[in-house]
Amino acid sequence: MRQDITYASPTAGGERRDLKLDLQVPQTKGPKPLVVYITGGGFIMADKAANLDQRTYVAEQGYAVASIEYRTTTTGSTYRDGVADVKSAIRYLRAHADELGIDADKVAVWGQSAGGYLAAMTGATNGEDQFEQGDNLDRSSDVQAVVDEFGASDLSRIGDDFDAETKAAYLAPGSFINAYVFGPNSTRTVATDHAANRAANPATYLGRSSAPVIVLHGDNDHIISPSQSLILLDALKAKRVEGTRYVVKGADHGDLSFLGDPEAGEKWTTRKVMGPITRFLDKQLRG
Template sequence: MTAGQVLKGIEFSHPEGATPLLLDLYLPADSDTGADAGAAGFPAVIHFHGGGWRTGERSSLGPAVDGFGLSPIEQLVEAGFVVASADYRLTDVAMFPAQLLDAKAAVRWLRAHAADYGVDPHRIYAWGDSAGGHLACLLGLTAGPAEFAEPAGTPDGGGDHHVAAVAAWYPPTDLNRMGEQARPDAVARADDHGSREALLIGAQPASAPDKAKAASPLTYVHPDAPPFLLVHGTADRFVPVAQSASLAEALESAGAAVDLLLLEDADHMWQLPDGSQNAARQATAATIDFFRRQAQKH
């Protein structure tokens, strides 16, 4: 990685009754001088980790992807992006929509501190894998709904939480249909008792369809959605590939810009039958290319 600063453990929010939420900030070389950033600053990507909303940690893309040694976050930094990888409350602390509110707080913090770190506040994008991809999708689709906005008088309220584009790797997008879409060899199903999805919304999706719908990105698709990149493996045993396909179809039908990349035979975290890194490399390259194209538009 080209020399640049990595600032670890910056507090961006402190929800009531929870520990402070932290983010790691990765800055490109010469970010202090604004070199190669353009007049307005560097484009930035906020990353949200996976782990079924109940595990995981910031700056990780899961043990399998981390184990490949491809360092997708560092590759984004080398491509000229500031990257912020942020915490959010897990389901042992709070249920939905806490996780989305935390994601929005991270966006607001970065935008409020854009000048401090050489960030262009108009070129802030969201990226996540699995549960983090779910949050990235929701960020892109819920810049308006008041039910997901913190009151202006609260410490995290009153700021701009929109993102200009979204990339999501194997995201849950429709909690009501995840169970029926699961593969016969699924490792986990949304309708299993005590599933990750049930822990997220506080009930089995089948018994609380309204709660499942409220936590589903598919619910919030609209014509003015930002550009999306959805990347999914066709052999995913945790999040059915139909979850990305159905969101892509809905976005396209609404007139929004969306790219759908399906990686043949890839399981969750880009595991392939031959053990190779090919799917992870393709997903990483496509994600960097997508964000580069978005940054060049502005």
């Protein structure tokens, strides 16, 4: 484990801020395929120390696993900044691949909740220059695989499976969704600004360059509508991008541990769930 590696120093809240990552690399010979882990946190927080057990399990399968910080709404940052941060971390890791023991040609992103959304955006936007910011721009940020666990896709429909009151709260001006799309103090919403909603939707960018995706969602998710992952799967099929969706029966939102409900994450730490993820990574990065 190497901790607190600074991979970028972008502006956030009007000040430069170091963004850091933690990297686990198996102590075996040869360069390792890389998995960049993107934690959840409601677009409000991004704790790179989260879910160490799951990250370690993936590392034990022979992968270098980097867990990254990214900019959030607490500094007035938007999804564009978050996607740019993920891509910046990938470029940094590729630029330092030799010294870190990484195979720069085999890179996946794996995210949960808000991180799942950013992972989907990252893989969908392979080759999109508009999200490239910062250093190491001579390196590619393209990825070869995406693991999206209970992430959002079409933000205007994020509450479709919930009651009318919850749905209205999600779409209200200044909600955590709208703050991440439009920034602080904006009265605009993804429900009424259709162009902005399309620009924030990974489906908009899907094409021949997009990475294959595995998406997993609990059918008892109370934070992000389970239909969000079905919307993404349908978009993948329409654009002929490889995609597979798994529904975890009885599972709630796996990132509820950061909201004080650790039991909500238990179904997401089983081998029954982690197995399809590591098999997918094996296929895309080692096949």
